[in-house]
Amino acid sequence: MLLKILLGILCGVRASATENNTAQHGPPPLLLVSFDGFRADYLQRFPMPNLKLLYSQGVLVEQLTNVFITKTFTNHYTLVTGLYAESHGILANNMYDPVTQKHFHVSNHSDPMWWSEAQPLWLTALDSGYKTATMMWPGSDVTIGNRTASYFAPYDYRVTFQQRLGNVTNWILGNDKEPGVKFAALYWEEPDRTGHIFGPDNVTAMSKALKEVDDNIGLLISELKRTGLWGHVNILITSDHGMAQCSADRLIQLDSCLHPDNYTLVDLSPVTSLIPKKDPEAVFKLLNNCNAHMTAYMKSSIPDRLHYRNNDRIQPIIVVADEGWTIVQRGDKLPRFGDHGYDNSLPSMHPFMAASGPSFRQGYRISSLKSVDIYPLMCHLLSVPPQPNNGTLNRARCLLAAESCWDVPLVIGLVVGVLLVLSTITVLFRFLSLRRPSGSRPFQRLQVDDDDDDDEPMLE
Ligand SMILES: *[C@@H]1O[C@H](CO)[C@@H](O)[C@H](O)[C@H]1NC(C)=O
Ligand SMILES: *[C@@H]1O[C@H](CO)[C@@H](O)[C@H](O)[C@H]1NC(C)=O
Numbered sequence: 001m002l003l004k005i006l007l008g009i010l011c012g013v014r015a016s017a018t019e020n021n022t023a024q025h026g027p028p029p030l031l032l033v034s035f036d037g038f039r040a041d042y043l044q045r046f047p048m049p050n051l052k053l054l055y056s057q058g059v060l061v062e063q064l065t066n067v068f069i070t071k072t073f074t075n076h077y078t079l080v081t082g083l084y085a086e087s088h089g090i091l092a093n094n095m096y097d098p099v100t101q102k103h104f105h106v107s108n109h110s111d112p113m114w115w116s117e118a119q120p121l122w123l124t125a126l127d128s129g130y131k132t133a134t135m136m137w138p139g140s141d142v143t144i145g146n147r148t149a150s151y152f153a154p155y156d157y158r159v160t161f162q163q164r165l166g167n168v169t170n171w172i173l174g175n176d177k178e179p180g181v182k183f184a185a186l187y188w189e190e191p192d193r194t195g196h197i198f199g200p201d202n203v204t205a206m207s208k209a210l211k212e213v214d215d216n217i218g219l220l221i222s223e224l225k226r227t228g229l230w231g232h233v234n235i236l237i238t239s240d241h242g243m244a245q246c247s248a249d250r251l252i253q254l255d256s257c258l259h260p261d262n263y264t265l266v267d268l269s270p271v272t273s274l275i276p277k278k279d280p281e282a283v284f285k286l287l288n289n290c291n292a293h294m295t296a297y298m299k300s301s302i303p304d305r306l307h308y309r310n311n312d313r314i315q316p317i318i319v320v321a322d323e324g325w326t327i328v329q330r331g332d333k334l335p336r337f338g339d340h341g342y343d344n345s346l347p348s349m350h351p352f353m354a355a356s357g358p359s360f361r362q363g364y365r366i367s368s369l370k371s372v373d374i375y376p377l378m379c380h381l382l383s384v385p386p387q388p389n390n391g392t393l394n395r396a397r398c399l400l401a402a403e404s405c406w407d408v409p410l411v412i413g414l415v416v417g418v419l420l421v422l423s424t425i426t427v428l429f430r431f432l433s434l435r436r437p438s439g440s441r442p443f444q445r446l447q448v449d450d451d452d453d454d455d456e457p458m459l460e
């Protein structure tokens with residue numbers, strides 16, 4: 001708490017050219033790009049020259065602590081709302097809502113009721129008078145509160161990255177009739193797809209996929225340079241989650257513990273979500289003792305740190321598999337070699353964040369940030385008042401060029417230093433005042449210097 005306050009005070013705002021422009025022409029446009037399933041350590045394991053070029057001129061957050069469950073729709077909505085899953089309502093890629101008795105699936109996600117517990121940035125920014133655009137960002141084709149971004153395109157895997165990018169740069173540029181958009185969100189499905197098919201440990205497959213991702217980042221840089229936007233837009237490249245290696249040796253069969261007649265299945269792996277038919281406690285007990293590599297929770301006892309409890313769309317029992325384990329109902333067929341959705345404290349589930357542009361520092365990196373903090377950061381970059389959220393700008397402030405910021409270790413050092421000086425002064429002061437003789441303390445006199453002796457009578 002003390003540290004928070006200190007950081008807040010120390011991160012004083014410095015006047016800068018960016019702010020001058022902000023005052024006159026509004027903030028620079030912000031382009032948010034997600035490469036689905038980009039596990040943080042891919043950055044160390046694969047070359048990625050274009051991405052490295054981008055953040056060498058900007059900032060890098062080596063790991064982003066995302067939210068539970070570490071699935072695509074859940075975390076993409078978190079990035080644009082700053083909310084935990086329980087607060088934005090997109091709790092999984094497969095959901096059941098007991099109030100409306102509706103079912104949600106990635107391929108049937110367009111009913112606004114699922115998304116209306118939050119307001120994504122592409123809508124909030126409209127209220128500041130900006131135009132916005134979304135290119136296949138999950139949920140951005142849904143009419144939320146009767147609105148969409150000014151421009152959007154529903155997901156279509158056949159549209160190449162270059163085509164998506166072309167639309168986005170046109171939207172940012174604007175034309176004679178329409179001003180450019182201030183906020184654009186661009187989605188690309190790799191390296192998630194390859195990660196699922198081959199697993200993140202397959203160096204051959206992942207090298208190829210990440211080379212393509214990096215080539216796309218190269219395209220992004222050259223397209224922004226070609227259109228004159230480079231250096232004038234803030235670019236934020238991030239992802240929703242990482243990927244864990246799965247194996248046929250790490251399968252958990254629910255049927256071996258519990259007959260499927262006993263429950264209605266809502267979601268399966270790596271987080272099983274189910275509704276018990278009769279006795280919930282009995283079903284829980286069977287699941288809890290089923291396999292050492294998974295943990296069952298009654299809804300009321302899901303740990304606080306997961307922020308995954310206060311929502312009707314969380315079912316009475318969830319079961320969470322250990323890293324790399326796959327839950328199936330029956331059989332011994334491994335559905336995919338890579339998966340995500342596991343506990344969000346696992347580094348393998350974490351993505352990264354890189355950014356560059358006029359508002360960011362250059363060549364700066366921090367080891368971690370929470371994904372809920374991206375939203376307040378983006379609101380700050382756009383001067384858009386944030387909706388209530390679970391993030392804070394304080395942790396991301398140091399990434400900004402306009403903030404003179406102190407490192408946490410430095411601040412701790414400073415605080416300790418100040419405390420040391422203060423206590424030294426106190427000790428010295430005490431020592432000196434002890435040296436002041438008082439007749440009632442005989443030992444005092446023994447320590448007193450000769451020249452001090454002269455003053456004594458006057459003091460007493
Ligand atoms: C602010 O912008 C104006 C016009 O673009 C420029 O003349 C002025 O020098 C700028 N001031 C600062 C402090 O950058
Ligand atoms: C899609 O979801 C809606 C409710 O949100 C439901 O009425 C409809 O039956 C679903 N369609 C399919 C094909 O599952």
Ligand SMILES: *[C@@H]1O[C@H](CO)[C@@H](O)[C@H](O)[C@H]1NC(C)=O
Nearest residue numbers: 112113116143144145146147
């Ligand atoms: C959305 O628009 C419809 C018809 O235009 C209207 O009936 C409804 O109240 C609106 N809903 C919201 C949330 O504004």
Ligand SMILES: *[C@@H]1O[C@H](CO)[C@@H](O)[C@H](O)[C@H]1NC(C)=O
Nearest residue numbers: 151152153154163166167168
């Ligand atoms: C994207 O750009 C292409 C080529 O200019 C155009 O045909 C297409 O309509 C654009 N898509 C959207 C959603 O505006």
Ligand SMILES: *[C@@H]1O[C@H](CO)[C@@H](O)[C@H](O)[C@H]1NC(C)=O
Nearest residue numbers: 198202203204205206208337
């Ligand atoms: C790794 O991926 C390649 C395709 O890039 C595939 O041919 C190979 O079988 C995979 N290896 C393993 C061990 O899965």
Ligand SMILES: *[C@@H]1O[C@H](CO)[C@@H](O)[C@H](O)[C@H]1NC(C)=O
Nearest residue numbers: 083084087307387388389390
């Ligand atoms: C997250 O933010 C929402 C909106 O402000 C709030 O209702 C919720 O209590 C917050 N969650 C936590 C764990 O603070």
Ligand SMILES: CC(=O)N[C@H]1CO[C@H](CO)[C@@H](O)[C@@H]1O
Nearest residue numbers: 258259261262278279282283
């Ligand atoms: C705990 C529980 O409800 N067990 C039931 C599961 O389903 C089988 C088959 O329908 C029943 O025999 C069990 O009693």
Ligand SMILES: [Zn+2]
Nearest residue numbers: 036037072240
């Ligand atoms: Zn994903």
